[in-house]
Structures are given as C-alpha cells and as structure tokens.
Amino acid sequence: MADLSINFAGIKSPNPFWLASAPPTNSGAQIHRAFEHGWGGAVWKTIGAPVLNVSNRYGAWHYGGQKMLAINNVELISDRPLEVNLKEIRDVKRNWPDRAVIVSAMVESKPEAWRDIVMRIEDTGADGIELNYGCPHGMSERGMGSAVGQVPSYCQMITSWVTEVAKIPVIVKLTPNVASVVPPARAALAAGANGLSLINTINSIVGVNLDTLEITPNIGGKGGHGGYAGPAVKPIALNFLSSLGVDEEVRRYGVPISGMGGISTWKDAAEFLLLGATSLQVCTAVMHYGFRIIEDLVDGLNAWMDAKGFKTISDVVGKSLHRISDFNDFDLSFRAVARIDPDKCIRCNLCYVACNDTAHQCIDLVDASGSVVPPFRYDVHSNGKHEAVSTRPQPVVREEDCVGCRLCHNVCPVEGCIEMVEVPSGRASVTWRELTEKRPEVTDDWEAMKRYREEVGIDIH
Amino acid sequence: MQIIKPEEVLSEYYPPLTDHEALVEANRCLYCYDAPCTHACPTHIDIPKFIKKIATQNVVGSARTILESNLMGATCARVCPVQELCEGACVLGAEHKPIAIGRLQRYATDYVYERGIDVFKPGPPTGKKVAVIGAGPAGLTCAGELAKLGHSVTVFEKRELPNGLSTYGIIVLREPVEVAQAEAEMVRRLGVEIKTQMELGRNLSWDEVKQAFDAVFLSVGLGGVPMMGIPGEEYILDGLQYIETSKMNPESLKVGHQVVVIGAGNTAVDCATIAKRLGAERVTMVYRRTEREMTAYDFEYSFVKNEGVEFRFLTQPVEVLVENGQVVGLKCVRMALGAPDASGRPAPVPVPGSEFVLPCDQVVKAIGQEKPAVARLLGLETDKGFIKVNQNYETSLPGVFAGGDCIRAKGAASTVMAVQDGKLAAFAIHRNLMAGMGAAADD
Numbered sequence: 001m002a003d004l005s006i007n008f009a010g011i012k013s014p015n016p017f018w019l020a021s022a023p024p025t026n027s028g029a030q031i032h033r034a035f036e037h038g039w040g041g042a043v044w045k046t047i048g049a050p051v052l053n054v055s056n057r058y059g060a061w062h063y064g065g066q067k068m069l070a071i072n073n074v075e076l077i078s079d080r081p082l083e084v085n086l087k088e089i090r091d092v093k094r095n096w097p098d099r100a101v102i103v104s105a106m107v108e109s110k111p112e113a114w115r116d117i118v119m120r121i122e123d124t125g126a127d128g129i130e131l132n133y134g135c136p137h138g139m140s141e142r143g144m145g146s147a148v149g150q151v152p153s154y155c156q157m158i159t160s161w162v163t164e165v166a167k168i169p170v171i172v173k174l175t176p177n178v179a180s181v182v183p184p185a186r187a188a189l190a191a192g193a194n195g196l197s198l199i200n201t202i203n204s205i206v207g208v209n210l211d212t213l214e215i216t217p218n219i220g221g222k223g224g225h226g227g228y229a230g231p232a233v234k235p236i237a238l239n240f241l242s243s244l245g246v247d248e249e250v251r252r253y254g255v256p257i258s259g260m261g262g263i264s265t266w267k268d269a270a271e272f273l274l275l276g277a278t279s280l281q282v283c284t285a286v287m288h289y290g291f292r293i294i295e296d297l298v299d300g301l302n303a304w305m306d307a308k309g310f311k312t313i314s315d316v317v318g319k320s321l322h323r324i325s326d327f328n329d330f331d332l333s334f335r336a337v338a339r340i341d342p343d344k345c346i347r348c349n350l351c352y353v354a355c356n357d358t359a360h361q362c363i364d365l366v367d368a369s370g371s372v373v374p375p376f377r378y379d380v381h382s383n384g385k386h387e388a389v390s391t392r393p394q395p396v397v398r399e400e401d402c403v404g405c406r407l408c409h410n411v412c413p414v415e416g417c418i419e420m421v422e423v424p425s426g427r428a429s430v431t432w433r434e435l436t437e438k439r440p441e442v443t444d445d446w447e448a449m450k451r452y453r454e455e456v457g458i459d460i461h
Numbered sequence: 462m463q464i465i466k467p468e469e470v471l472s473e474y475y476p477p478l479t480d481h482e483a484l485v486e487a488n489r490c491l492y493c494y495d496a497p498c499t500h501a502c503p504t505h506i507d508i509p510k511f512i513k514k515i516a517t518q519n520v521v522g523s524a525r526t527i528l529e530s531n532l533m534g535a536t537c538a539r540v541c542p543v544q545e546l547c548e549g550a551c552v553l554g555a556e557h558k559p560i561a562i563g564r565l566q567r568y569a570t571d572y573v574y575e576r577g578i579d580v581f582k583p584g585p586p587t588g589k590k591v592a593v594i595g596a597g598p599a600g601l602t603c604a605g606e607l608a609k610l611g612h613s614v615t616v617f618e619k620r621e622l623p624n625g626l627s628t629y630g631i632i633v634l635r636e637p638v639e640v641a642q643a644e645a646e647m648v649r650r651l652g653v654e655i656k657t658q659m660e661l662g663r664n665l666s667w668d669e670v671k672q673a674f675d676a677v678f679l680s681v682g683l684g685g686v687p688m689m690g691i692p693g694e695e696y697i698l699d700g701l702q703y704i705e706t707s708k709m710n711p712e713s714l715k716v717g718h719q720v721v722v723i724g725a726g727n728t729a730v731d732c733a734t735i736a737k738r739l740g741a742e743r744v745t746m747v748y749r750r751t752e753r754e755m756t757a758y759d760f761e762y763s764f765v766k767n768e769g770v771e772f773r774f775l776t777q778p779v780e781v782l783v784e785n786g787q788v789v790g791l792k793c794v795r796m797a798l799g800a801p802d803a804s805g806r807p808a809p810v811p812v813p814g815s816e817f818v819l820p821c822d823q824v825v826k827a828i829g830q831e832k833p834a835v836a837r838l839l840g841l842e843t844d845k846g847f848i849k850v851n852q853n854y855e856t857s858l859p860g861v862f863a864g865g866d867c868i869r870a871k872g873a874a875s876t877v878m879a880v881q882d883g884k885l886a887a888f889a890i891h892r893n894l895m896a897g898m899g900a901a902a903d904d
Contacts, residue, residue, distance in 0.1 A: 065488030065516070346552040353494035365495075375495035380505065380885070385549030388501035413491050 002305035003312045004298060006040075008256045008279045009169040009194040011127045013040035013100035016273070016313055017297050020260050020281035021045050021104035021130060021173075024291070026078065028088030032095065037291040038298060041100025042092075043197075043281060046077035046132045047085045048107040048117055049144065056217035059206030061232065068288050070230035070262075072206040074219070076138045077106055082120075090124040100279075101125075102171065106132040106144050109154065111161045118166050128168050131159060131193075133184070134175040134200020136227050146200070149175035152187035163192035171195040171258060174240075176233075177203050181240045182247050189253040196244065197258035197281065199237045201227025230262055230284035237261025238275055245276030245321040264293075266300030273313065274320035328433040335425035336404040338363075338397045344417040345394065349375070351408035351418060352395045362401035363408060365393035399423070401461070427456050467711030470738040471633045473539075475564065483568045487515035490560045493552055498562060501550035503881045504531040508547055512565055523569040525580040532605045533598045533644055533880045535574060536627045538567035539636045541877050542758040574643040583652040584611030589894045592617065592674040594661055594835070597625025598876045599865025600680035601648045602883030603890070608651035610891050615674070616653060619660035623648075625682055627876065629705045632731045634738075638708055662838050676890045679848065679856070679863040680883065683874075684831030689723075693781025696788050700724065700732045700827025707735045714739065717823025721791050722746045723778055725755035729827035730762065733770045736825070744770045745819060749777040749796050749809045756873065773819070777811060781824055790818040833867040844870040853893075854886035860893070862886045 004015040018041035019025045019034055026045045034042060053076055061070040078085055093101045103121045107113040121129055133155060135145030148154045155172070163170050172188035174181050176199040185196055203225045207216040215223020241259050244250045259277025263269055264285035272280055285293055310316050340351065340363075352375070355363040364372045373393050382391075397408070404420065412418040441448035453460070478486065490512040498508040506527050514523035527534040543549070543563040551559030573580060589612045593600045596618035604614040622628050627641035649655055659665045661681075670677060686699045700722070706714045720736040722729050725748035736744045746765075748755055751774045755762065766772075775796040782790040795815035802808035832846030842849040842857035847870040854862045864882030866874040 065485055346555065347493075347497070348491045348552045349494035349496075350491065378500050383501055383503040383505075383546065383881075385497075385501045385545055385547075388497040388550040392497055392500075 002302050002310055004040075004302060004305075006279055006313050008100070008258065009128070009171070011041070011100045011102065011169055011195075011279075012098075013279070014098055015040035015298050015301075016277075016279045017041070017269070017294055018043055018100060018102070018258070018279055018281045019286060020283040021132065022283040022287070023075065024283060024286045027080070028092045031092050031101075034286075034291045034294075035092075035096045035099050038294045039099070039291065041102065041127075041279070043130050044078075044085065044089055044101070044103045044126075046104040046106045046135070047082055047121075048077055048105050048132075049113075049139075049142070051076040051079050051138070053079050054219050056219060059217040059223075059226065061206055061230075068230060068284070070204075070206075070228055070232035071284050071287065072204045072217075072226040072228045073201070074137050074217070074224065074226040077104075077132070077135065086120055086124055089121070089126055093125045093127070100127050102128040102130050104130040104132050104173070106135065106139060109143055109148065109158060114158060114161045115165050118162055122166070122168055126168065128171055128195075129162065129166060130171040130173050130197060131162060131188075132173050132200070133158075133188075134173050134198075136175060136177050136201055136203045137225055146175040146177050149173075149184055149200070150178050152183040155184045156187035156191045159188045159191035159193050163194075169194040171197050173200055174198040175200045176236060176240055176261070180243065182243055182250065185244055185247070186249050189250065189255060193255065195256045195258060196250075197260065198244070199233070199240050199261040201229045202233060202236065204228035230288075231264050231268075232262065234262030234264075234268055234271075238271060241272060241277060242275045242321060242324045245318055246324050264288075266297050266304065269297060269301055270304055270316070273316040274318070275324070276318045276321050278313065278317050329431050331429050331431060332435065333425045333427040333429050334422070336406075336420040336422050337399045337402040338404070338406070338408050338418050339399070339421045340395055340397055340408075340418050341416070342394055342396075344414050346414055346417075347392050347394060348413060349395060350411045350413065354407050354411045359405050359407045360401065360403050362398045362403070363395050364398060366396045367391070367393045427458070465738075465740050467707065467714070467739060471707060471711065471735065473637050474634045475567075477571060478561075478564050478568045483515055483565060484518075486561050486565060487512045489553075490516070491552065497550035497552060498547035498560075501546045502530075503546070503875075503877045504537070504884065506530040506534070506547075506566075508562055511569060512560065512562070515565055515569060520569055520572045521578055521580065524573040524578075527566055527569055528580055530884075531877070531880050532602045532648065532884070533627070533876060534566055535570035535640050535644055536598065536624075536631075536636060537877045537880065538563050538570055539640065540627075540631055542760070542875070544760055545758070546877070571640075574640070574647070579647065579650055581605075581609055581651060583608050586613070587611040587894065587898070589613065589676070590615070590674045591676045591678065591890060591894075592670050593678045593680060594670070595619075595625065595680040595682055595865070595867075596623035596645065596655055596657070597680055597682050597865055597879065598627055599879035599883040599886075600625070600678065601645060601653075602880045603678045603680065603862075603864065603887045604653045604655075604883075605648040605651055606884050606887035607890060608648070608653045610887070612891070612894065614653045616648075616655045617659040617661070617665055617670075618655060618657045619663070621657055623655050623657065629708065630701055630728070632704055632735060633708055634734060635731075661835060667839060675860070675894055677861045678854075678883075678886055678890065679835060679861065679867065680865040680879070681833050681835045682830075682866045684834055686826055686828060687831050689778065689826065689828070691778060691780055693783050693788075696781045696783055696824065697723070698823065698825045700728050700825050701830075703732050703735065703825050703827075704728065707739070711739075715823075716741050717788075717821065719743045719821040720745070720823045720825065721778075721819055721821045722825045722827060724748065724827040724829075725750075725757055725772075726827060726829065727757050727761050729825075730757045730765045730770075732825045732827050733765050734768055736823070737765075737768045737770055741823075745773055745821070746770060747773045747776040747778060747791070747793060747819070749775065750806065751775060751798065754806050775809065777809065778824075779816065782818065788822050788824055790820045791824055792816060792818050830866075835867070846870075853889035854882060855889065862890055 021043040057075040059072045133149030139145035140147040172193040256278035258279040259272035260281035511523045511526040548559040593616040623645040624641035716739040720741045780792040796809035798807035799810040865879040
C-alpha cells in the first residue's frame with residue numbers, strides 16, 4: 001500500500017483528494033458526509049460578499065449518449081449567511097482534525113474587506129484559505145473573481161493584502177480565461193502565496209434549446225456565459241498545470257499546486273500528479289455520481305502506485321514534467337507508423353475512411369487474394385452474413401507512405417488493435433531549433449527546404 | 462378455466478423500443494464504413510446511416526434512409542432473419558452483442574407511420590402506365606418505386622386486403638396487420654391505385670391488361686398447400702388459412718386439444734405457436750427429415766421450443782384417422798435418411814413396419830406452397846415450376862416482368878428478397894419505358 005497522505009504547504013490530508021469549492025461543499029452537513037466517505041479534504045464553497053442566485057443554474061454538454069461530459073454553471077459564491085458558514089466550518093474542522101478544511105473566499109477589492117474575511121476564517125480553525133480569482137460569471141462583473149485573476153497586478157495587490165495578515169497557508173486559485181496563466185501565477189507568488197490552484201471554470205455558453213430557441217440553461221428567457229467544467233476540460237487543465245510546472249520563475253518559489261479540471265477517475269488524478277499537482281480537487285464527477293466515487297479514486301490510485309513502485313505521492317508529483325517540451329525541441333527524425341493487428345481488427349473500416357478522407361491516404365483495403373480493392377465493391381445481388389463477412393477486405397497500412405499522424409489509432413474502437421510502432425527513419429536526430437540555427441534559409445525558402453529534404457531523404461507526397 | 466384472449470396472447474411479441482432504448486442502442490453503433498450489415502441486407506439499406514440519424518434524433522431522416530432502399534422496411538424490421546443477415550454480419554457480434562438493427566429499423570419506420578408522415582413524393586408524370594399483378598411485398602415495392610419515378614401504376618390484388626403474406630401469412634406475434642396496411646397506404650399515397658378482389662383469369666383478363674398498360678409486373682406469390690395424397694387428408698387444415706384466421710377473425714379459430722402440425726418451416730412454426738397460445742394442451746410438429754434439414758429460422762425454432770411445442774423428426778404422416786367425422790389420430794411411419802435427393806439433402810426413406818399413431822384431434826399442414834398457376838395461364842417459361850426471369854426480371858414475354866416468391870427457384874423465399882426483386886424490377890421497367898423516350902435511365 002502506497003502512502004497517499006500529503007502535506008500541501010503545511011496543510012495535511014490523508015489522501016490528495018479534496019472536494020473543490022463548489023456546490024458539493026456548500027454546507028457542513030455535506031462535508032461531514034463527504035469525509036465519512038473518505039475525502040481527504042474540502043475547499044468550502046466561496047464565502048464573502050453578499051449575493052443572490054438564480055435558477056436555472058446548470059447547463060450540461062452531453063455527447064454520444066454520455067451524459068455530462070461537461071457542466072456549465074451560473075451559480076455564484078455561497079448565498080448562505082456568512083455567520084452560518086463560519087459556524088459550520090468551525091464545527092466540521094473540530095470533528096475532522098485529520099482532514100484538510102480550506103475556505104475559499106472572495107470579497108470586494110478593498111484591503112479592509114480582505115483582512116476582515118481572513119481573520120474570520122482563521123477564527124474557525126480552518127487549515128487554509130483559497131483566494132477565488134477565478135469565478136468567470138456574476139462576481140467578475142462586480143470586479144471580483146476572474147476580473148482579478150486576469151490582471152496580474154490586481155492579483156499581486158490583493159494577494160499581498162491577504163498574506164500580510166494571514167497566519168494559515170494562502171492558496172491562490174487561478175482562472176483559465178487568460179492566454180497564459182503564468183503571469184498571474186508569478187504575481188501571486190511575488191505577493192507571498194503559499195500555494196496555487198487551477199483551473200477554475202472556463203467561460204462558456206453550453207447550448208441553445210432547439211425547441212424554444214432559448215439559451216441553456218434558461219433563466220427567465222435569457223441566458224449567458226457560465227463556468228465550464230467536467231471531463232471535457234481536463235486537457236485544458238493539464239496544459240495550464242504543466243505551464244506552471246515548466247516555468248522557471250514559478251518553480252523557484254517551490255510552492256505546491258492543487259490541480260483540478262475534469263478529474264473523474266484515478267487515472268485523471270495520476271496524470272495531474274505526474275504533471276505537477278500535489279493535491280487534487282474534484283467537483284463535476286461528484287456532482288454527477290455523488291461522494292461515493294472517492295473509494296475508487298483512492299483504491300485505483302493506490303493500485304497504480306503499487307504497480308509502478310511509487311511509495312508516496314511526492315514520488316509521483318511532476319514525474320512527467322521533464323517531458324513537456326515544445327515543437328522547437330521535438331526530434332524531426334523520430335518516426336512512427338501505424339500497424340493494424342489483423343487478429344484484433346473487426347473490419348469496421350473507421351481507420352480506412354478517416355485516413356482516406358481526412359489524413360494521408362495510406363490505408364488500403366486488401367482482399368483475401370492480397371489485392372487492393374475499393375470499398376463498396378460487392379454486387380447488388382450479394383447478400384447474407386456469410387458473403388458479407390467472408391468477402392470483407394482487411395485494412396492494411398502502407399507503412400512506407402504512413403506519416404505517423406496517429407489518427408487511425410485514435411478512431412479505432414478496439415483496444416490495442418492499431419499500434420504506433422517506432423521505426424528507424426535512417427536520419428540523424430535533429431530538432432527544428434538545431435536545423436534552423438544551422439540552416440536558417442529553410443524557414444523562408446521552399447527551394448532551400450527542398451534541397452535539405454533531398455539531402456536527408458525526406459519524401460513528402 | 463382460464464379465458465384466453467387472442468388479442469392478448471397473439472399480440473406483437475417484442476415491445477417497441479422506447480426513445481431512450483433506441484438512443485442508447487443507436488449510440489452503440491460504431492458507424493462502420495462500407496458496413497458489412499449493409500452488404501448482408503438483400504436490399505442494402507444504409508444501416509449505419511439510418512442508425513446515426515436515430516442517434517442525432519433525426520428519426521424522419523432515418524426512416525427515409527430505410528425506405529429509400531426498402532419500401533417494406535417496417536415489415537422487414539419485424540420478419541427478417543436478422544441473425545442471418547444484417548445483425549449476423551455486425552462487427553460487434555464477435556465479442557459483444559450485435560446492434561439490434563431490426564428493432565431500431567422498426568423504431569424509425571413506426572415513427573413515420575404512427576404520425577402519418579410521408580417521406581416520398583410521386584415523381585413528375587411520365588405518361589407511362591404499369592400494371593402490377595399481386596399486392597404482396599414485391600408488388601407493392603415495385604409499384605411504389607415506379608410511382609416515385611413518375612409512372613402511373615395500377616395494382617391488381619385478388620384478396621380483400623393488400624400486402625400479401627405480410628397481411629395474411631405472418632402471425633400477429635411478429636407483425637400486426639396494421640403494419641402491413643400502413644405500408645400499403647404509403648404506396649397508395651404515392652398515387653398507386655390498388656384494385657382489390659381482382660384476379661387474373663377470374664375477373665381480370667390478360668388481354669385487357671396487355672392492352673391498357675405499357676409494362677406488367679407479376680408478383681403473384683405461390684399457390685395453396687400441396688396435397689400429400691394420404692387418406693383422410695380432407696380433414697387436415699391448411700396452415701396458411703390457420704394463420705389467416707388467427708389474424709383476421711381469431712375468435713372463430715377452433716384450436717384442438719392435441720394438435721399436430723405437419724412441416725418444419727416458418728409457417729409450420731407459426732401454426733404451432735398459434736395452437737399453443739390459443740390453449741392447445743399439446744402441440745407436436747412432425748417432420749420427415751431431421752432438425753438439421755428443417756427450414757425454419759433458428760430463432761423461430763428456439764422460440765417455439767420455448768413455447769412448449771414438441772417435435773417428432775424423421776416422421777412421415779400416412780393417414781388421418783377419423784371416427785364419426787372427428788379426427789382422432791395421425792398415423793405415421795418412421796423415416797431414415799438415405800442418399801441425397803434432388804435438393805441435395807439426404808432423402809428420407811420409410812422404415813418398414815414402423816407405423817405408429819399420434820393421438821390428436823386437429824391436424825394442420827404447412828409443407829410449402831404450390832407453384833404459381835399464372836405461369837401456365839400466360840404460357841411463361843418456367844424454372845422448376847417457378848416463373849423464369851432474366852437478370853432484369855423480365856419473363857419470356859417481352860414487357861412482362863416478375864419478382865417475389867413466384868420466381869424464387871433458388872434459395873429460400875423471404876420478404877426482404879421479394880422487396881429487392883420489386884425494387885430492381887421497377888428500375889429495369891423504368892429503363893425500358895424511358896429508353897423509348899430518350900430520357901436518361903434512373904436507377
């Protein structure tokens with residue numbers, strides 16, 4: 001059994017899974033129940049400025065019969081009285097000393113307002129404070145949330161108001177509604193933040209109702225942008241997370257990062273850890289299936305760590321970050337081709353049509369005699385399962401023409417049927433950066449590029 | 462005593478898919494390219510396309526996709542041996558469950574019929590007139606396709622209702638009469654005139670037809686049940702009549718306590734099912750060959766076994782025993798398999814001295830149908846008694862085409878094959894008619 005406990009800037013929890021600041025952490029009763037199920041921590045739904053909510057609040061994006069690949073919301077921060085929240089926070093923390101209880105806060109951009117909320121949170125005995133600079137709707141229009149997170153100087157100023165008075169760790173939660181999350185992260189760290197968390201939700205309109213032509217969710221005939229979250233945002237979150245992990249200035253501060261954005265399974269969790277997250281926050285998956293999903297998050301992560309020989313979470317954190325690079329440093333001579341396993345292939349021909357219509361036309365349909373045949377070649381009088389199955393051609397990759405785009409691998413419905421196989425290119429390893437330093441003319445002269453290709457034997461047809 | 466209500470015990474066996482079931486099943490389809498299900502379907506319905514349209518909730522488009530290839534799609538959805546055709550070829554069949562293509566096809570076609578939605582319009586008039594003799598699946602398909610191409614089509618049908626065996630010969634358990642009638646109505650709304658109770662050689666003369674129409678399509682199906690030539694045969698009920706009564710007038714169908722059904726094809730299975738469901742204590746199917754040679758589809762055979770029907774293979778009836786005008790038993794002789802016969806199957810030969818009596822009070826026979834009589838009437842060339850046609854479905858009489866069960870000299874007769882005949886014959890007739898007009902053929 002691996003040790004899943006973490007110490008996040010001094011905040012300890014028995015496992016890295018925290019409920020994100022969101023509807024699941026709206027009340028003490030809910031968090032009690034979550035902790036009973038085994039959650040390692042919870043970030044209380046943001047408290048602060050007085051608000052009023054609307055209905056409907058949540059829209060969702062469904063695809064291919066799968067419900068809630070993403071959710072979007074126009075719910076604001078907690079609409080429960082501040083005193084009620086504070087009392088319940090105190091109560092939860094007293095009952096669950098071993099769990100991480102962090103309180104998300106957002107108040108008007110005034111030093112005294114922030115100082116006041118920090119003091120009141122500290123009075124509850126909470127383990128940390130998360131500054132919500134991410135909420136993209138409702139609060140941002142009032143100069144809070146993402147309105148702060150999008151401007152590094154605001155981020156730095158407000159964070160410093162908090163860190164000047166806070167005695168417990170301060171985590172700054174960043175918005176993804178920016179071109180780069182690095183400048184606001186650097187600003188928060190410069191102001192003394194003890195940790196970072198990301199991503200908050202992404203601006204979105206989730207859809208339009210085709211019967212009523214109303215926006216989804218419909219709020220009295222109107223709708224507007226809301227925060228987008230759930231499985232569909234995971235790749236965006238991983239990109240933002242890794243951008244912090246590879247930034248030298250951010251790394252110098254050595255602060256932990258709490259990763260979130262679409263974590264639904266232990267596999268997602270492991271990927272966030274590998275790209276630099278120390279704690280993991282979960283919301284949409286819980287809103288879909290309830291607190292009980294913590295069991296497999298912990299169990300699955302544990303099994304994977306055991307299988308890989310990782311003893312502690314810190315063994316895993318950032319393990320794949322050194323592989324994050326960019327196009328300039330990729331090896332132009334690395335060559336992979338697709339190979340279809342005919343024993344596993346069910347001949348759905350999805351690879352064939354994807355390659356032929358949209359990629360590089362290097363998959364052939366080959367009949368039993370080894371001849372390349374066109375699709376739809378059967379006679380109109382041919383029918384029956386025997387004829388259909390026994391005369392069906394097999395898709396085969398012409399490896400010499402395969403550019404290794406990997407589209408066929410992605411569309412194949414059978415696990416392990418199409419593998420990308422590394423093959424020798426016969427060319428010396430070279431990156432774009434190296435090539436263009438040596439031969440800058442290839443960047444703006446197709447004739448020069450042609451000469452280079454002929455020299456090294458790169459044939460594009 | 463339990464009161465048996467025919468409309469309950471014989472009602473359609475499979476419930477319709479709910480919207481949710483259809484959506485989940487449609488989303489499971491991989492959307493294969495040049496899909497094997499489409500190849501396996503004799504009418505080559507673009508199955509991934511119609512299923513994808515269910516998944517996107519474009520159900521009218523889905524039905525149109527089906528009906529473009531197969532105008533009798535609602536019947537085929539119910540009666541096709543899908544295990545041997547589309548579903549049997551599904552790429553998901555090997556490791557998982559194949560897609561329930563038949564059920565999805567029923568979902569889409571029922572959707573348009575229940576709402577009275579027409580997915581096709583008649584084509585611009587060509588001025589050409591075509592007669593179709595027989596309003597079964599082949600005839601209705603041919604008529605519908607020709608109407609879509611702008612021809613004026615009249616269908617002559619000897620029965621009261623159109624759609625042949627779909628109406629009269631398939632038990633309600635598999636296909637309710639209303640489904641068959643909805644298909645005929647759809648063809649009518651394409652401008653096709655269906656004249657019922659008109660029979661060639663009875664109240665319709667061939668000369669009139671030849672004179673009044675530019676082309677003729679014969680889709681007359683087959684005849685009645687052949688005679689077995691055994692004593693007491695006049696007491697044996699005709700299986701197709703048995704099914705027809707169960708559909709049209711079920712209250713009047715008298716089912717015995719101990720029923721013997723002679724034959725082991727799909728019609729025989731359906732007769733046995735009716736007898737069992739309408740209260741027969743014991744239903745026995747007798748067949749002179751073995752389980753291996755029986756022509757009923759596997760799923761029909763499993764179905765009827767689950768219904769509690771018993772089987773006597775290698776058993777040949779030789780006499781119906783009658784006392785005081787009432788059947789009391791069927792005398793049979795045991796058979797053994799000998800050398801292959803003309804059909805290539807081992808010929809059953811009687812075992813001397815093996816006679817025995819199956820006690821029963823009702824005997825039904827479903828041992829195939831007589832060859833079409835119209836071939837003789839019109840002097841058409843035949844092939845094993847079936848109407849002979851060339852690859853364009855044209856008979857030995859120029860301008861006279863034929864399709865459906867009446868030409869099925871090879872292979873088993875089925876609705877879906879009849880539909881394909883009707884469709885391809887319609888295209889051939891269209892090419893013939895338009896060739897003289899200098900218009901491009903449209904197939």
